[in-house]
Amino acid sequence: MSADANDDPRVAVTGTPGTGKTTATTLLDDPVIHLNELIREAGLWTERDTDRDSLVADLDAVREAVGEWTGVAESHLAHHLDADRVVVLRCHPDVLEDRLRERGASEAKAVENAESEALDVILSEAVERHGPDAVYEVDTSDRTPDEVAAEIEAVIAGDRDPSAGDVDFLEYL
Structure with missing residues (x-):
């Protein structure tokens, strides 16, 4: 059952790794579910992708683990949850590459994430799942x-209008 628009909405904060999800959500007053932490700590993954140095999340298990939730869920996977509103954090691919390198990401991972950002991969997934009026x-x-x-x-x-498609980084490609 979906929360009323003004009554404890479920807000997914998502975006390409490096866009600032964890940093920004730690500053919120609302309760925050940090999905990547939950996935690691509860073993909600099916395999380790050694090429990308990441875990492959079991999204069904993640959904089951969070159950009926309110507040904020944050992760590059948060848009896969049922949510009333989805905030997609975006970052210019050049800036994103720099941020990821500073965090110790490999050159290949930094470039792959920057290209995904330029191609609107997470935005497209969020709009497909939730519709443009919720993104x-x-x-x-x-x-x-x-x-x-x-x-x-x-x-x-509820003080901001949906804005899917406002940010464009295609010139990066």
């Missing part, structure tokens, strides 16, 4: 974590 893009390229958190808070409060 809100936030460009984090030149914003502080506090500014990004304020944008997410505006979505939670």
Whole structure:
């Protein structure tokens, strides 16, 4: 059952790795489910992708583990949950590559994620699953974590209009 638009909405905060999801959501007043942490700690994965140095999540098990939830769920996989609103954090691919390299990502992983960002991969998945009227893009390229958190808070409060398709990084390709 879906939460009423003004009563404890389920807000998924998603985006390509490096866009600022974890950093921004730690600044929110709302309860936050950090899905990547849950996946690791509860063993909700099916295999380890050694080429990408990542775990392959069991999305059915993740959905079952979170159950009926409210508040905020954050991860590059959060848009796979049932949610009332989906915030897709975006970041210019050049900035994203730099952020990922600073975090210790390999050159191949940084480039792969930057290309995924330019191609709107997560945005497209979010719109396909939730529809454009439930998706809100936030460009984090030149914003502080506090500014990004304020944008997410505006979505939670219902004070921001949906904006799927507003951000375009195709020139990167």
